[in-house]
Amino acid sequence: MAEIFKAYDIRGLYGTDLTEQTAADIGRGFVTFTRCRTVVVGYDIRSHSKPLFEALAKGLTEMGADVVALGLCSTPISYFANGLLQTDAGIMITASHNPPEWNGFKLCRENAIPISGATGIQDIKAICENKAFEPVAGQPGTVSERDVTAEYVAHVRKLADLKRPIRIAADFANAMGIFEMKALDGLVEIDPLFDELDGSCPNHEANPLKAETLETLQARMREGGYDFGAAFDGDSDRVGFVDEAGEIIPMDIMTALIARSILEHRKGTILYDLRSSWSVKEVIEENGGTPVMCRVGHAFIKQQMRDCDALYAGELSGHYYFQQNYFTESAAMAVLSVANLLSHSDAALSELIRPLQRYCATGEINLEVAAAEPLFAKLREKYADGNIIELDGLSIEYEDWWFNLRASNTEPLVRLNLEAKTPDTREQRKRELLALIGE
Numbered sequence: 001m002a003e004i005f006k007a008y009d010i011r012g013l014y015g016t017d018l019t020e021q022t023a024a025d026i027g028r029g030f031v032t033f034t035r036c037r038t039v040v041v042g043y044d045i046r047s048h049s050k051p052l053f054e055a056l057a058k059g060l061t062e063m064g065a066d067v068v069a070l071g072l073c074s075t076p077i078s079y080f081a082n083g084l085l086q087t088d089a090g091i092m093i094t095a096s097h098n099p100p101e102w103n104g105f106k107l108c109r110e111n112a113i114p115i116s117g118a119t120g121i122q123d124i125k126a127i128c129e130n131k132a133f134e135p136v137a138g139q140p141g142t143v144s145e146r147d148v149t150a151e152y153v154a155h156v157r158k159l160a161d162l163k164r165p166i167r168i169a170a171d172f173a174n175a176m177g178i179f180e181m182k183a184l185d186g187l188v189e190i191d192p193l194f195d196e197l198d199g200s201c202p203n204h205e206a207n208p209l210k211a212e213t214l215e216t217l218q219a220r221m222r223e224g225g226y227d228f229g230a231a232f233d234g235d236s237d238r239v240g241f242v243d244e245a246g247e248i249i250p251m252d253i254m255t256a257l258i259a260r261s262i263l264e265h266r267k268g269t270i271l272y273d274l275r276s277s278w279s280v281k282e283v284i285e286e287n288g289g290t291p292v293m294c295r296v297g298h299a300f301i302k303q304q305m306r307d308c309d310a311l312y313a314g315e316l317s318g319h320y321y322f323q324q325n326y327f328t329e330s331a332a333m334a335v336l337s338v339a340n341l342l343s344h345s346d347a348a349l350s351e352l353i354r355p356l357q358r359y360c361a362t363g364e365i366n367l368e369v370a371a372a373e374p375l376f377a378k379l380r381e382k383y384a385d386g387n388i389i390e391l392d393g394l395s396i397e398y399e400d401w402w403f404n405l406r407a408s409n410t411e412p413l414v415r416l417n418l419e420a421k422t423p424d425t426r427e428q429r430k431r432e433l434l435a436l437i438g439e
Helices: 020-034 049-062 075-084 117-129 149-157 177-184 211-221 251-263 278-286 298-308 331-343 349-356 372-382 423-438
Strands: 010-013 038-043 066-072 089-093 102-108 143-145 167-171 189-193 228-232 239-242 269-273 290-294 312-314 320-322 365-368 387-389 394-397 401-407 413-420
Touching (some): 038 049, 038 075, 066 075, 075 089, 075 149, 149 177, 149 331, 177 331, 189 211, 211 239, 251 312, 290 298, 320 331, 331 349, 372 394, 372 401, 401 423
Parallel strands (some): 066 143, 269 312
Antiparallel strands (some): 089 102
16 A cells, blocks of 8 residues: 555555555555544545545545535645645545556545645555554534535636637646636637547547647647637646647747746746746746746645745646646636736737747656665866756756756656757757756
8 A cells, every 4th residue: 555655645556555445544554644623525537536635535424524516626626725725634546647547536625735745645645554543533524515616616717817819729638627627608709629528538548648648639629710729638637728729838838838828918927847947037027027937746836836925836737737726737727827828919829829938848758777865966067167956856047058957756766958049959968967867
């Protein structure tokens, strides 16, 4: 059971790593750790999500907690429900973009404050492994049903500022984006792809980070007549974008564009993932915002957003976080922000994006290493004359290029991101770093 407790969630193979008995124990451990009396629980379309819900609810209620069952929903809707209903805690049953045989749990305290490995998941693991559940006192809890979809739709639509009709194509990958985008139904014209719920993901993996999963959406865009395309991951807390010609837009560049849309209406702090292009910080400043660099990982970002009362944050993986959604992700709000911006412009999305693509990035490169820390030490020494930032892994910045190197939480890998002012500098520095890493 130990291997299912990850840095940001609980996730494993259903029937082997993750069973109904495990789910019930996690419910008992969750109440023991959080001492929650009310908890909202939603789940995705995987075939085993409902049985896991029933087992989890058994564990939660046996410990005296009342369960508010949301039923099928996206992860952003579950976060919204946690805040809206003012429950003590929230759990979303999902394995996000993982293949259909996987499942898991995303855990929150009140107001959708995430519980990560460092803030509770490891404690819950220890409780479950040792069967150290709090003795039950009083009556068991109850299970009630509550559909918050209508409230979420109204909540998202408060951001609408559309000056002309917008037409998009949306690839739902047979998953929870179907629920998420109910918020925009009728507000923008949506041409859906793979909009029949099917937990087996029969058409393609629900992961917009993989270029091959966007091919059908790209082909649809090239038929013409669309302002842009959006593709959702399995639980719809991430969204990828393609322009009107079907070109994939890097997710950090979308962070900048959405920031521009938000800052047109309200000035404030915007967080950006430290792997993002220099242009993200520049665009935030140019539009009157205050840019703040943040480390990778939703738990860190959400806490930092609260600490500085940020309006919005964007992550290179396609997570877009909004203050209005309790400092959590909302794919629907991200899509609506882009639609708002386009509706006020005569320019196509590709034209709005082009001025933001000011530099030359490598994209993320994954490299196998035996041990990360000796490598970091070597690079600190090699690039000691650069601006060294150790917010998350090792970032070193020069006048004409920068790189970030981070160790994977789960694999013997390091992840390299590099950007430069010219293609030649990018290639030169990439070769240099790859040689140093490979030594």
